[in-house]
Amino acid sequence: MAQIELSGIERTFTLGDSEVHALDKVSLRIEAGEYVAVMGPSGSGKSTLLNLLGLLDRPDAGHYLLEGRDVTTLSADEQATVRRARIGFVFQSFHLVPRLTAAENVALPLMLAGVPAHERTPRVARALKDFGLQARADHRPEELSGGQRQRVAIARATIMQPAVLLADEPTGNLDRHTGEEVTALLEALNADGTTLIVVTHDPAMGGRARRRLMMEDGALRQDLRAGAATSPTAAPT
């Protein structure tokens, strides 16, 4: 059983009287622990696919089995529960709550899951330490650099130890060096077994993934699996 199984997924947006097929008959299997890059030109449906995988959006047709369970038929609140427990999101624009400190931002998923405060504190402290943020725990997002913000966001996305980590252009707002650091962080999480699905425009970053999905006009054009050494840009550690 694949961790993620999409079959015949369609997503259509209606703008006035024109229809946009953001996703057109997408079928896809992703196994647990995979590292997938989703690539393609702007407007090809990458974000739409990621939102769908993260249960933020519903397909107009087709089925989505997450860990063998058809999640398209779940109610909004049931989807929220699944999202909370199994899925982590990382966004291009970080999406930190500006009035909360780094530690409080990281604690948000635990709070939403109803974990009591005294259990949250040590878990958040450990997560902040893992991402080298212990000195920034009480800083607000505006007092952090872009790279630090994205690290806070990743700490938040992984605090519930999700099975799948979804990242939509996570390095899009970062300079090259910081972007590489963030990429390395995500890859380390993947190495620990988390499925990693990254949307990226950066061929270098895409090249590091073991599997690349090339999208165009809402359809999957190519599904490239890197052989052990096919990618010359890989891993310049």
Place this chain on the structure above:
Amino acid sequence: MTSADTLRFAARAALGYPLRTSLMVLAMAIGVAAVVVLTALGDGARRYVVGEFASLGANLIIVLPGRNETGGVNAGSFVTSTPRDLTVSDATALLRAPLVSRIAPLSVGNSEISVGGKLRDVMVLGTNADYIDIRQYHMAQGQFLPREELGRASAVAVIGDKIRRELFGATAAVGRMIRVGDNRLRIIGVLAPAGQGLGMSTDELVIVPVATAQAMFNTNTLFRIMVEARHRDALAPAQKQLEDILRARREGELDVTLITQDAVLGTFDRILGALTLGVAGIAAISLAVAGILVMNVMLVAVTQRTGEIGLLKALGATGRDIRLAFLSEAALLSIAGALVGYGLGHLGAWGIRLAYPVLPAWPPNWAVAAGLGTALGTGLLFGVLPARRASRLDPVQALAKR
């Protein structure tokens, strides 16, 4: 999400926008403060009036000359131009009514009191021995007027406490002679200090036998007659008996007015009831305005925090979590406003009490409870719509917004 976390989250959100929050709290506070102050004023006035008339005694009937207040037009109104005066013999006649236990005729005038070179204006009240029991006053020293025939003008006087202090200071007053107008009178008693009582305080009064007062002011009319019924239930039949006696003594024409405490209190109750209604109206309006403000502010908050709502949903918040968070925020703002308003209102009531010490301007408990309750109620009520809007936001679009 636990309720403690929901509350904490809502509080952080409210504190995150201090200007918005303080304006909001202020609006709610003004509404609640208005309720507290206005009801304190209204209830203070009511308590003042009730207190004043309650001190009159519950089974009292006051007879005054002239048919002006409750009567209306009758045949006699056209015959006589001036009403007949009340006299001491009227007062004596009233004692014949079986349901009347005692009476006190009242004759009032202003004069000068002098003793040992000290001179002072005083109000002189002519009455009889029963007056002290009817009004439930108490003696500090000596005794009240002697029990004697109403026609006897004994040269005695009972003085109020303030008069005693001003004229005699620390020396004994009872037994001393004073001059009131042209009369030399012997002080036989001093009233216990009383404080306020229906306009005139007994502390500044000189009380003499009714005949003495009438001689002093060269009149044979009475200002008022106070009649005490045997018990409270006998008030209405006693009033009837009095009317019959007086009518018989005035060739069938009742040109006097009879007032009971109940009638007076009833009138004031109606007036003050209307006042309270007005207060409730103002309160309702100001709180409704505050409620609409809460809604507006919360709707702005939802728009402002669209991205945050999208994020919370992406992190696994259910619609209920979001709804409760925003509803709690509205509730917290309302509670804060209500509490601040409660404080401000009490401050205002305190100010009123300071400015008008006779007015017991304390907000009644029901008004405070209603004010706080309504504030919270409107806050929640008007918070529902924004909260629902927030919980129904589409997460993808919410996230796309920055």
